[in-house]
Amino acid sequence: xxxxxxxxxxxxxxxxxxxxxxxxxxxxxxxxxxxxxxxxxxxxxxxxxxxxxxxxxxxxxxxxxxxxxxxxxxxxxxxxxxxxxxxxxxxxxxxxxxxxxxxxxxxxxxxxxxxxxxxxxxxxxxxxxxxxxxxxxxxxxxxxxxxxxxxxxxxxxxxxxxxxxxxxxxxxxxxxxxxxxxxxxxxxxxxxxxxxxxxxxxxxxxxxxxxxxxxxxxxxxxxxxxxxxxxxxxxxxxxxxxxxxxxxxxxxxxxxxxxxxxxxxxxxxxxxxxxxxxxxxxxxxxxxxxxxxxxxxxxxxxxxxxxxxx
Amino acid sequence: xxxxxxxxxxxxxxxxxxxxxxxxxxxxxxxxxxxxxxxxxxxxxxxxxxxxxxxxxxxxxxxxxxxxxxxxxxxxxxxxxxxxxxxxxxxxxxxxxxxxx
Numbered sequence: 001x002x003x004x005x006x007x008x009x010x011x012x013x014x015x016x017x018x019x020x021x022x023x024x025x026x027x028x029x030x031x032x033x034x035x036x037x038x039x040x041x042x043x044x045x046x047x048x049x050x051x052x053x054x055x056x057x058x059x060x061x062x063x064x065x066x067x068x069x070x071x072x073x074x075x076x077x078x079x080x081x082x083x084x085x086x087x088x089x090x091x092x093x094x095x096x097x098x099x100x101x102x103x104x105x106x107x108x109x110x111x112x113x114x115x116x117x118x119x120x121x122x123x124x125x126x127x128x129x130x131x132x133x134x135x136x137x138x139x140x141x142x143x144x145x146x147x148x149x150x151x152x153x154x155x156x157x158x159x160x161x162x163x164x165x166x167x168x169x170x171x172x173x174x175x176x177x178x179x180x181x182x183x184x185x186x187x188x189x190x191x192x193x194x195x196x197x198x199x200x201x202x203x204x205x206x207x208x209x210x211x212x213x214x215x216x217x218x219x220x221x222x223x224x225x226x227x228x229x230x231x232x233x234x235x236x237x238x239x240x241x242x243x244x245x246x247x248x249x250x251x252x253x254x255x256x257x258x259x260x261x262x263x264x265x266x267x268x269x270x271x272x273x274x275x276x277x278x279x280x281x282x283x284x285x286x287x288x289x290x291x292x293x294x295x296x297x298x299x300x301x302x303x304x305x306x307x308x309x310x
Numbered sequence: 311x312x313x314x315x316x317x318x319x320x321x322x323x324x325x326x327x328x329x330x331x332x333x334x335x336x337x338x339x340x341x342x343x344x345x346x347x348x349x350x351x352x353x354x355x356x357x358x359x360x361x362x363x364x365x366x367x368x369x370x371x372x373x374x375x376x377x378x379x380x381x382x383x384x385x386x387x388x389x390x391x392x393x394x395x396x397x398x399x400x401x402x403x404x405x406x407x408x409x410x411x
Contacts, residue, residue, distance in 0.1 A: 105389075184394065184395060184398055186390065186391045186393075186395055187391060187395060189391070190387065190388075190391040194387065197384075
């Protein structure tokens with residue numbers, strides 16, 4: 001058995017073990033910690049499969065952001081929530097359904113013809129006309145641009161849903177749920193030292209997305225994380241949700257994407273088609289605006305509904 | 311020269327792994343959260359430092375090496391922040407009052 005295979009097998013066993021541990025964890029808090037570690041290990045698997053774009057997204061969004069949201073939810077659960085656990089019958093049924101889904105997925109993967117059907121050569125062949133070097137960005141922003149456009153709108157919709165949970169008298173206020181009551185010197189120091197580096201990494205991820213793994217979602221998530229860090233440490237305060245500036249930032253990405261998409265009718269002959277000569281600058285403009293909007297939307301999603309504490 | 315560098319890499323990485331092993335044993339065997347935290351941060355700081363030191367001759371200079379060093383510094387920063395935060399939370403939770411400064 002080669003060394004790489006042994007490492008992969010170890011990683012797979014570790015993930016399976018952690019999945020079982022997360023499922024049977026006795027407290028919600030423990031289960032969330034297990035889920036976050038699980039996500040980081042899955043990101044390692046994506047790296048082993050040479051899908052670095054997916055690995056970055058899994059680590060940043062799947063594990064990091066979702067983990068923080070779940071931690072917040074677990075902290076708000078009443079202490080006696082464990083008493084309301086579903087009965088053995090329901091848990092057994094959920095387990096059987098999950099196992100069936102896993103078995104189905106495994107069957108699909110294992111029964112693929114060799115070589116597997118792929119559109120990769122076609123996707124890479126037309127990349128130069130877009131001025132891109134990363135096929136994943138090509139798929140996200142050109143070939144399947146409509147999906148990405150809808151995804152960026154979904155983030156805004158999610159935030160509207162969250163904000164609608166605010167009480168009437170709190171409407172328009174600041175979402176202050178993130179601020180730690182007593183951040184402590186170490187956290188404040190981290191929130192002062194890390195953001196410059198994080199900003200650099202976030203902008204780099206966005207910029208390099210055109211030619212290497214990275215892009216608006218990964219870059220935006222890193223930027224959001226830095227903002228959230230300063231919010232938790234109390235160094236910055238979240239904006240009022242009624243403010244015009246923050247709303248403009250939120251919709252800038254999807255709006256620019258939509259505007260360039262509509263302009264495609266005249267410039268490229270179809271909705272979301274780019275003119276061959278200016279494809280790269282247009283794509284970069286969309287990605288830049290998307291990065292900003294995603295960062296603001298993710299940060300505000302973590303900050304909760306307005307007026308939790310004023 | 312290459313042989314010497316390779317031997318250096320193996321020795322440093324193995325030493326680093328010893329620290330990780332010791333940290334893991336401490337995490338499993340130490341009696342309470344504060345001492346477990348101590349074991350864990352030592353493993354992170356020194357173990358990762360030695361692994362990075364050992365890998366330095368094996369990567370392209372300057373950017374590969376600088377990236378490794380940056381990773382170690384970031385892990386140090388994270389450990390130095392999370393350790394006190396967890397320690398503070400554990401102390402406050404157990405005793406119901408703030409720790410002495």
